[in-house]
Amino acid sequence: MAQVVHLAESASESAVQALPQNVEAEAALLGALMIDNRLIEDVQLKLRPQHFFEPLHARIYEAILRLTDKNMVANPVTLKPLFDSDEAMKQVGGPAYLAQLTGSGAAVIGARDFAVQIYDLALLRALVGVGRDLVEGALDTSEEVAPLAQIERAETELYKVAEEGGAEGKAKSFAEATREALEMAEKALNSGGHLSGFTTGLEALNSKIGGLHKSDLIIVAGRPGMGKSALGTNMAFAAAQRFLRDTADGIEASKAAGAPAALFSLEMSADQLATRILSEQSGITSEALRTGRISQQEFRELARAAAELENLPLYIDDTPGLTIAALRTRARRLKRQKNIGLIVVDYLQLLHGTGRGGGNENRVQEISEISRGLKTLAKELDVPVIGLSQLSRAVEQREDKRPQLSDLRESGSIEQDADIVLFIYREDYYLKAFEPDYPMPNETDKLAKYEEWNAKYSAAAGKAEVIVAKQRHGSTGIVRVRFDGRTTKFSDAADEGYMPELRG
Template structure:
């Protein structure tokens, strides 16, 4: 009997079967039973549900169970385990196990065939999700379309979950020392735009959720633009900027003003001088070539952000995204049916944290603060002032609060100064950093230039 001859002829009679490759499935199972080391590569990629044929799922589950118990999982051991559990008849009997082993290719190809099985399983998952979406589209409520799309994304992501066991601490320790020695972590982080802030946080790192909170008109959008400009223009790190508050042209105007050091109020045809034209012209090349993608669509959701990030990954004119900036959280649309806005904000916050981990990038999320700072004598904000939900403080790796005395007292001797208060820093100390707020240029700069 050849490797593609099986006792399951009834499975071959369907005209339109789901995507699968029985020969690849057989090759994988034969390899792991003949060469135990092959399971190391296969188990990192495949779970039992990835096999199309139920009999193959049973065999693979048996192999994994024997492996977890530290017992052999060759053809004889698998057959004995199936017999004791009453499952031997479900896979076609002992002769079928012999068929799998006798027809297996060389061991080094086990990983190759496992990839084929995994790809076919993913294709079947697409069909399943598509069928569910089609049913939602026919029977569902059109007002819930965003929720349906979010559910489709969750189903696809759950299919991609691996069965790899978490590493022992010793393995993680070796990786940590490798980062210390080779500086791999240094290459991944994106520096903050202000020297003292960068020294305190040691940059923005993949998987982090950084919340920037302030009362209206203090300058949180200016700081968000500074972070995006520094990452994309100075450090050439691809950035996706979801601007819910400002239009595309407003944000571009701020970027030009900050880079060229020309007042925003002067960036008009009737006010531009030859000197300002020269300044703007000088920065055009470095700004236009920056890997900065700006989405100023009004109806931004977690689903649309994920879709935009995936599209950015596929674009040929820009590298995959390395930072996401959202300005700002309270303007985001929620697909949740929860009537309580606090619950919706909590879901949005948690969703952005998951996006940070899923795409392996830092997420800079702007948030409004409640009115509590205005009730205090010094007007300074606290982490507890984050508006609408305590979940923001819980989910965030870093919480940055902004304060300017001249917002409340025009005659203060500290006019033009911004306090950048790091109220939470999961991986380091907290502190207050002082910087210069240059509102006419739409930027914040270090109080003193680097020496």
Template sequence: MDPNQAPYSSSRKRDTGASDFSGGGGRVPPNALEAERSVLGGVLLENDAMNVVLEELSREDFYSEGNATIFDSLSSLFREGQPMDTVTLRETLVSRGKLQAVGGDEYLLKLTNTIPTVANIQAHAKIVREKAVIRRLISSCHEIAAKGYGDYGEMEEFLDSAERAVFDVAKARARSPYEHIKDVVLRTFTEIHQAAERGDRITGLPTGFRDLDDKTAGMHPGDLIIVAGRPGMGKTAFAMNVGMNACVLTKQPVAVFSLEMPKEQLVRRLLCSEAKVDGNRMRSGQLWREDWPKLARAAGTLSELPLYIDDTPALSMMELRAKTRRIKSEHGLGLIIVDYLQLMRSGSRNDSREQEISEISRSLKALAKELGIPIISLSQLNRGVESRGNKDKRPQLSDLR
């Protein structure tokens, strides 16, 4: 029997949440095997399509265990910068002892021979993900029903846990795409209005800070620049000023990955800074009459900047790589800003968080070199700086969290 046509295994039920309801007659959970094969075959035919696929799918989204294993192997090749074709995929599967488990050489050839085009790969990936979400929802509802038939405890706690289970499925479904700042400015400006009604020696990319540019000659392709500081010291404000200056002075697109702050909050800060308007007045809706022309001009200025914002939380290194490659291919890219380092995931298993942070830093440096652009990564400093008493408090590498 073809492993990729086989009934859903118990291990995949645990991975994707595809348990049946009791009394469901053993019905097969929702799936889209043809779409799964189309996605995998499309990546083998056109490696760049992996950037699109990784924005939509993870291993657990595949219904077929064999297809999930193939996706996992392709992800490893992608992460290592290796070509993805039937030869390299076969070698990876053989090294893992998984070739026969996925259907052997015959199935690998089938993946590429039955895919006429990769034009619809994103649509097919969305179908795969949609079926995975439904399976997870079925699983959550099954668990709620089982608990309801048994000892569900306090009613309020039971309702809360049921609501949280369904919410977690919806939250996992969300994918926060990058967005042109013009769209965020319009949305943010509307919120501000509603609140008011209720009451050159530079050889690299310039930062816009003259003294800093004089000392560094700007930010250069392949640079990984760590901006570290204790919480509340203005790291985000500084990085966003650098990003805006780069946009204005060079007209090059800048991508901001805000893992901590929502897009709207970030744009609100930018509007305050650009318009020279007090942020507290803006948040409370207590704007002065003379503030509005300033905000209107600031909104117009920001909307014209080639600035893209992504606020996906807990972004993995693989997701960041896929998103930045896609932005560069579609719009060009001159600078990446990551806020901040410790909120990222490496995507691989590590014995310690310190090792994971080191791996993320190395991966960011490799990405800067690959794309030929500078990357600014913000980082938190630990309390070691403050505990030195009267000693030199200049930050050291060991002070990075």
């Protein structure tokens, strides 16, 4: 086999030597691939040109892949024209170097092992690079120091290295896919025939969508005041509470109908969300809790609710102004540390993308980046992600104020990326906004008008609709629920279910 010479040079030869590498293994692998092109099928899925330490070897490997991709034989003869003018090749004797690489046929036996070692050493070099950048950044105080931003950047880079070293992607056999489908069906059967994912806390909604499924992006949208934050919080709480209950009953965590949940609140603080949850569980209004207008009995109820929720696996991050990259970094950390199984983001339009610049066009692109980022996060961590979203004012201009998919604000990519889109509609909210003045005793015309309004409002009060406007895995429709505005709690309506599939 050819004598292999380091061609990569740097300011310090000792620095090059210090980096993890094995150019002899690279040369042996290239020789083996040129001797037997069939070996390429075994290594090309995981090993890429950038994993080679020696740049010349990376170019040779890339050329081999190009030729075989065209169904051509890759050997020293077919590769020679591609390297006639390569300066680095000339330094090691010209294209004859390709023939020298094939000098040892024994390398064919250990080709797969060489590929594994080259890949592992590339990961170690990437890790060295992250560490070096981290040290240099921490030592450079010439500009404004932002330690937390540096830590987040380092975590992101480390996660990229970890992802690179994870299990390689592969096609699943039909048997594997069938087994997963049967496990999902078994879970739905054991839960009573309607819940194959994590619970939403609403039986009627569970029946309609089958619960919250791993890797799905669920968009919950509504106009301000409809209760989208309340519904997102309710779902996160219900999943965390069900997980606590199921595991306490001896059910395996992997088979629980709930999961530890993370709630990223860009609008409300953690204590405000905690107050909401305590209000829901104790039955005391949030306003009474904030102002302290509660009795001793109500305080005891509050203390009881707080004690029951002490071990709830629900984690709240209320950091304002997060970018989608920072949110993904924090979500990965919570997945690693707390093994979260559900993520709620409140709300999507308050996140920032990674780009710069203003204008409506850039904002549309930014929202597209954010929605894609949330969908990628759902698949990457294999958890359902619930993204709350504002709706455009177009809703207010229509006589029928039920939302439509076209009302999703600022980007059609939200609809495209989402697996499920849920809209919240409360007729009593709009009726309340148009409440007529209470008439004087002699104003009979106004009295009739007021009584007509009051009858409509009384019939609609406390009722809400969760509109399933898109469902990738099932039909659309309307789920009727109840909403307690005092405690911001959604619950099942005793005499309501869901309406048939939406038309149009």
